[in-house]
Amino acid sequence: MDYRQYRQLEDSANSVFRFTGEIESITDAHTLWVKGDDLTIPVSLDKTKCHLLPISEGAVPEAPEQIRWNHVSTLTEGAKVFIGVEVKKQNNRFSFCPAKENPLMVIFYNCADDELPVQIISGARTRNDYWNSLTPISLVIGALSLIYIAASFLGRTAYFLTVISAIVAVFIPILPVFPPGLLLTALHRRLLLQVRQLKANCDLAGFGLLPSLKNIRSYAVRAYALEGLSWLLLFAGILINVIFIILLLIQFKVITL
DSSP states (O other): OOHHHHHTOOTTOOEEEEEEEEEEEEOTTSEEEEEOSSOEEEEEOTTOOEEEOOOOOSSSOOOOEEEOHHHHTTSOTTOEEEEEEEEEEETTEEEEEOOSSSOOEEEEEOSOGGGHHHHHHHHTSOSOTTOOTTHHHHHHHHHHHHHHHHHHHTTOGGGHHHHHHHHHHHTGGGGGGSTTTHHHHHHHHHHHHHHHHHHHHHHHHHTTOOTTOOOHHHHHHHHHHHHHHHHHHHHHHHHHHHHHHHHHHHHTTSSOO
């Protein structure tokens, strides 16, 4: 969106535009004024999710972080911002309004404009694609279920191994960070970083942003092969620690073979 496109908008046109500029001011009414090359626009950030693209330090950028309004208000004048939004005519003037099909996208960044797509697409690959908002909840539910099983059979000699197995299983999520399986966990994390970079390169190549990468399929196969190896290493580390715990229990005669 620029001044020429703004002047040529039709009265009935509802189009999606992108706009890049710098913060000019922020009002108490959650209105952000963004100044471009030849156009300054007001954007209402009320009930809008804003994101901040962290400064990249590694080979693969970090994912954009969602920030609250009070954090936005601390950003200094001149900070760069990307806006993607639908333009509608309201009160006899065109406004940048979020829609159900096209929600308002606001990203604050600190890189060159032509590098922004690369930074965002690369950063979209998280360190662990299998960790999400439901993972901690599932871990808690699983731990509580195992504790309930152990408590239910506690004191019943015939189910002694069931109680021991449930107690050991409760600690499986934290076993990877303890020796001797810690070494395999470290290798797992190192391989996952390589997998993340390979997948990010595949994403960029798919959008035509990495012309040097010709054979995307071979990159993808290599990424998933390394990912499978990394998880095998992690499970092997957990198994080693479980065996180590069992040997300790046998040594202290908590359980007998």
